[in-house]
Amino acid sequence: MTVAIVALAALVTGGYIYKDAIQSRIARTVAVVSGQEIKPLLDSESRYIRQIVAKDNSTSRTIMWQSDSSEPDAVIAYRLVGSDDIKTLSATDTAFTDDGSTTYIHEGTITDLTPDTKYEYRVGYSTDRRSDWYSLETSGAGEYEVLIYPDSQSGDYSGWEQIVKNSAKRNPHASRSISICL
Template identity: 80%
Template sequence: MNKSKLLKTIVAIAALAVLVTGGYVYKDAIHSRIARTAAVVSGQEIKPLLDSEGRYIRQIVAQDNSTSRTIMWQSDSSEADAVIEYRLVGADSTQTISATDKAFTDDGSTTYIHEGTVTGLTPNTKYEYRVGYGNDRRSDWYSLETAGASVYDVLIYPDSQSGDYSAWEEIVKDSAHRNPRTALYISMGDLVDNGEQAYQWRTWLNSIRPLSA
């Protein structure tokens, strides 16, 4: 069997294994496992993150949004070698900073929060960043544009609390699509209906992904 056929076979088996052993698994989680398996089999130097390794990747407004930006994400397991890589859009050279690895337990569920602040950036400049671990696991690249002196748009959302966040997610996606140049978003009021239930936070964080990363 040649390498191409072997790769397809292993990917198919991996997908089936996830479906059989995992019960109900989110589509993104299945795709991430298939992508990791394909990368390993094909001998890629950089492996994509599993869904469980790169949850809720998000940018957070820093003290000076024109020269710095805080990046945060979560993983299901401790990752002591968490890093953030960034570069100018189109550049070959990258810079890397270390990120935290702090356990956070809520509603009996423990995840690990990774956070780092990129500093020394040039105002009104387009960068891109990705997160990962060690030298061989990385997320996709995401855009990061520093603030300038010009007027900019902000999306402001009222209370999003609900028992079903599907309608809220549609609002987020639609508003992001109609306002592609928005510099940041602000969520006001109650974010979730019951702040003591971890699944509501997970659902809310997933729904805001079109904007947060």
């Protein structure tokens, strides 16, 4: 009886800890079984999706993300908010090894965007696997403000979260469309 209780507790705890990975696998399975044309990405295929400050944020934006596997057919899809006209560009597939663990960094720069315009983008592979849509808003032509947060290297992000919230409050005109990996 005690072994069964311990096993159940381990299953529940493990399920909670890995719930995002489990949910992404269930969503992918449902998409495959139901014959959906576009399948959601697994967590291992699209970690740390972020926008990177570009030389000119009014007309371009670099998109970057990580995956556990080499994906030479990595792509970025983007469109004007509300539009069905989706444009796609190829992204890089570069191995990155840190502390003996290898992941893959994917990156591409969207160019020829219109200043002060709302877009959406998503990342993926091949023609049938994509992330959710994320917002991307270009700045106006000229100067802009942006807040940049480096990786804190912290195991406890509660203090770091407060720093980010306070700096955003003190700088209300800073671009909200730039996502930096914390």
